Amino acid sequence: MPTTRFQIGDTVMGRWPGSNLYYEVKVLSYDSKTRLYTVIYKDGTELELKESDITSLTIFKQGVARSRSRSRSRSPGRPRRSRSRSPARTSRRSSSRTTDVRKEKLKEVLEIRLTPVPVTHENNSNSKHEKKEENNTANADSTITEVKTEMESENQAGGRYNLRRRKDQGDGKTVELEQKTETETLSQTKPPAASAIKMTDLEFGGRVGVFFLMFLLPVAVLALLILCGQKDASLQSFPLELPALQSLWDSQVFGIVLLWLLFQAVLSLLPVGKLTEGMPLKNGKTLKYRINGFYALLLTAVAVGVALHQEVDLSYIHAHFLQFYTSALLIVTLLSIYLFIRSRWASKDELAPGGNSGYFIYDFFMGRELNPRIKNFDIKFFCEMRPGLMGWVLINFAMLQAEMKNQNLENPSPAMLLVNIFQLLWVVDGFWHEEKLLTMMDIVYDGFGFMLTFGDLAFVPFTFTCQAYYLVSHPNELSVFWIITLITMNGVGYYIFRKANSQKFAFRKNPSDPALSHLKTIPTATGKSLIVSGLWGWVRHPNYLGDIVMGLAWSLPCGFNHLIPYFYLIYLITLLVHRNARDERQCRRKYGSAWDEYCKAVPYRIFPGIY
Ligand SMILES: NC(=O)C1=CN([C@@H]2O[C@H](COP(=O)(O)OP(=O)(O)OC[C@H]3O[C@@H](n4cnc5c(N)ncnc54)[C@H](OP(=O)(O)O)[C@@H]3O)[C@@H](O)[C@H]2O)C=CC1
C-alpha cells in the first residue's frame, strides 16, 4: 500500500455515499490508480470511498464534540426538539421555516443509536414474516452520527433524512432514518455508487468476449433476418451463398432512417410533458428529462395515418428490410465512434463505472460516458426509448400491411393481429411509464457505447419484430381456443410485469404510502427496505417473470414449425437471467446481510420452484 492517510485494517468513519451519514468502517484496501479505499461496514457491505469521505475516529469524535458544544451554547436551556415527528409534520414544518432557523437546524449534530430490527423467519416461507415494515429502517448495529452542513444538504438534490420513532416499537427509544422528498424528483434513492464497483472482473468475457460480441451480434441479427424472410426458415436451410454486399445497401433507405431519427429527435424536444429530475449523479447534481414519449407516440401515429392517407405503401419496409437493417447498423457504428471520441472530454463525474477499464475495445463496447448530452438533448435516453421502440411498432404495422398484400387478404390474420396488439400494449405501457426508466440500471449505471446503441437502434427494431416478419411469409391459423389462451397468457404476464414494477417504484418513491402498508419488508443498512411479500415474496424478480410470460405469448401465435419466431423469447430469457445475476451481485454489495436474508426468505430467482 503506498503512503496513504489510512492503512489497511484501520477502523475509521466512512460516509455513506450520497448522504451525510458516517458509519464505523474498516479499511480493506487502497487502489492507487483510482485513489479509492475499499471499506467494509459492520453488516458486511463493501464499498469504495474517496479519501475525502473518510475521517479518522479521533478527529471525527472531536468534531462531533465541538459541534455539539457549539449547538448547546447557542441555545442554552433550549429543550432538545423531539425527533419523533411524523413525516407529514416534518415536511410541513420544514417548508414553513425561515432560513435562519433551518441553518441552525442543519448544524445540529445528532447521535443516534440504531438497533437492528428483528425479522422473524421460522422457515423460508414468506407468510412467516411477522414483522411488518412501514418505513425505511437501518439494521446496522453501529453508531451513526449525522453531521449536516447546509451545502452538503443542498447536494442531496431534494432528498432529506428525517428521524422518527418506529411506530411498532413500544420502548420509544429507537429512532430510525427515513429519507423524505419534497420536490417532484426521482432522487429518493442514493446516487449510484459508481465508484463502488470494482473493475477487477470485466463483463461479457472481458476484451476478447466483447471483441467477438461486437462482430457476432450484428452478423447474428443479419442471419436471423435472412432466415426469417425465407420460405423455409429452418436453421439447416440457411443459404450457403450470402447476399452480395451491394444488395444490402440502398441510399434511399438510409435517407429514410435518418429522417426517422430526426423526426423522433424533434418530437422528443417538443416542450410538452413534464420535466423530471433523474437520479443524483456522482457529483450530487441531477439531470432534467423531458417526459413526452406518450405524446410523441400519438404524434407518430398521426403522421403514419397521414402517410397512409397519402397512399404511402408501408410494405416497402418489408421489401427492403435487410437494407433498413444495414442502414441502422451504419448509424450505430458512426454514433458509437462519436460517443467514444466525445467521452475524452467528459469529466470524471460523467463517466460510467462499468465502461472505464482503460481497455479501448472494452470501453468502446460498454460505453464510457454515462449520460452523453448535446445541450439538453440526452442521447442515451432518446435512443433507449424513442427511435427503436417507435420503430418496432411501425415495422410491425408495416408487416401487417405486407401480409395482407402478399397473401391477398382483406384483413390481417388473427396471429398477426395478436402479435401487433400484444407488442403495441407493451410499447404503450413503456411510454406511459417512461419516467420510471430513469431509475433503471441502463440509465443510472451503464455507459452509452456500442452495446446499448446497437441494442436500441438495431436489435430492438429488427429482432423484436421477427414474429410479425415471420408471419408475412409463414401464415399460421389459430383456433378460437388458442386465441383465448394467448390473450389470457399475455394478460397474466402483463399483470405480473406491471404490478411488480409499479409496486417497487411506488415503494421506493414513498415507503410510507398507506396503499403499500400491507407489504412486509426487510430493512437494510442503507435505510431502504426490501419488499418480501406479495409478488416480490413469490420470486426475487417477478417483473422478469411477467415479461417472459408475455414473450411466450408473442411467439406462440407463429406456431411450432420453426425456432426462429422464438428468438425473442430465447433472447429475453438469456438477457434477464444475466441481468438477474448482475443485479443480485450489486444488491449483495449494496445491502450485505439484508440481501442474504431476502434470498433466504425468497429462494427463487425468476421462476417459481427454480433456485
Ligand atoms: N424486454 C426487454 O428487452 C427487457 C425488459 N426489461 C424489463 O424492465 C423492467 C425493469 O428491469 P430492471 O431495470 O432490470 O430492474 P429491476 O426492476 O429488476 O430492478 C432491480 C432493482 O430493484 C430493487 N429491488 C430488488 N428487489 C427488491 C425488493 N424485493 N424490494 C424492493 N426493491 C427491490 C433493487 O434496487 P434498489 O434497491 O436500489 O431500488 C434492484 O437493484 C423489468 O420488468 C424487465 O423485465 C429489462 C431488460 C430488457
Ligand SMILES: CC(C)=CCC[C@@H](C)[C@H]1CC=C2C3=C(CC[C@@]21C)[C@@]1(C)CC[C@H](O)C(C)(C)[C@@H]1CC3
Ligand atoms: C443484444 C443487445 C446488445 C441487447 C441490448 C439490450 C437492450 C436493447 C435492452 C436492455 C434493456 C432494455 C429495456 C428496454 C428496451 C430494450 C433495452 C434497452 C425498455 C426501455 C423498453 C420499454 C419497456 O417498457 C421497459 C422500460 C420495461 C424496457 C426496459 C429495458
